[in-house]
Amino acid sequence: MKDLCSLTYGIVGLGIMGGSIAKAIRQNILSRHDATGRILACNRSAASLSQALSEGVIDEGYSSENVDEMLCECDILFICLYPHATLDFMRQHRESFKSGSIMTDISGVKGIFPPVLADILRQDVDFIIGHPMAGGEKEGYINSSAAYFVNHNYILIPQNYNKQENLELMRCLIREMGFTRITETTCDIHDYKIGFTSQLCHVIASALVESAKDEQITAFGGGSFEDLTRIAMINAPLWTELFISNKDKLIEHIENFEHKMDEFKQAIASENAEALRSLLEDTREKRIKMGSIRTVVKK
């Protein structure tokens, strides 16, 4: 297997995710005394590149104009763009990727890939579909951090065309970046599960904020409202794209959730204490069984 310390890494899009990936690679892999690897990054705004250069996080910065000069150098390329922009980038720069390299994405929706893979892939570039599950309400390189990935999941979606040695290299890299758990699945299952754990949660948090009649409501908060709505400080263009790209699965989750809300509402409205208590006891048991990524021991 290739040595992670001697590779050239490329980051397309140096926002919070791209920046955190660069920092994690710099701190956890390229900080070793014998490391010869480099990190190259391309970004629309020059400010993030300058900051990352001055912090020693990246070795070279590129713009959209000269990104092809960067791409032909990268052994492992992270495309950290919105879902459809990721596809566009792969299409536009198809001829520039380094032969024998690995390319990977961070897109929060995967159903967009299978229909177009045959068109955009090259035989000699291994595209590994992935999703680092570290979101949050913050944005931009300025908020990126290597510590961001600890206690988080990374989802990998191996394809038949992926080379085993490249998949193994990615798993190794992901663990070195600090992720607590790697889950492997298909594009379809990814979108169904993420539609529930992430997208549905963002819709609920947003609807809850919208249903507040009063912006001073936190004067009456004990923490619950704040915990439920922190993720409502949402990046509107990105989540609009995610929601609509995963429409069918997300609508199914919303409707299942609405049915359960109704079950609670009926029990409360009819003052059926026994039904309500038994529902809440079931909820408590289920939730405890679900545990938390935070309790998973690092592999």
Add this chain to the structure above:
Amino acid sequence: MKDLCSLTYGIVGLGIMGGSIAKAIRQNILSRHDATGRILACNRSAASLSQALSEGVIDEGYSSENVDEMLCECDILFICLYPHATLDFMRQHRESFKSGSIMTDISGVKGIFPPVLADILRQDVDFIIGHPMAGGEKEGYINSSAAYFVNHNYILIPQNYNKQENLELMRCLIREMGFTRITETTCDIHDYKIGFTSQLCHVIASALVESAKDEQITAFGGGSFEDLTRIAMINAPLWTELFISNKDKLIEHIENFEHKMDEFKQAIASENAEALRSLLEDTREKRIKMGSIRTVVKK
């Protein structure tokens, strides 16, 4: 004003809230070198009393059988029971409270008080209605902590019959216990706002857990689902009582929330990206304006 360091405090119900109140008073008030005050506690189970005695948190423990001997000693009495049990306790022990004392509660619903106050109050005992807004999924004395109140709200509901000096003493005690903010309001407004920030959130979290088809779902979690459902590890008998006691207001909040969920659902189903983006931008702005109790500077 009376000196907080020299009072006798009583705690009825030494669970997570009663225990945390006792610990906060012990550590923040009675630890002063010249303090002469005491903490007496009554609890159904003897185990919590023994532990609190051995830890030096309380000075004396009482059972339901001899609690009247405790009540006649207490200058400030915290009744830390479920809402209706609080009313029952006040009725049953009406003749035992110390003349000139202050009595207060921690009930999460306040609409139960106004209709019965005239029956249960004594002219010479000042009942101050309050609600320390520090919940959580943990229970029992074993999980209590003095640190529990930092960054939390305390709601006070002054009544016409309350003596100003007693209200001022309570405010002082609340700040000394470590609460970050005191909000003063009426029973009706309390129940309306808490129905939103606390009860609605617990119904949503519970419905979200119930709508999960898969207990291994956290393998696909990025933190959102876990943040939204931590409070679903709910104390079923307590919350059944809270939900049903505040039925009308809670149902109104549930229905407002359901309308907003529908608005999001329609925008997603019709792939109306513009409507969705503008809704999410509004959500983000509103949520940012709402801020957080955690950003409030301690008075």
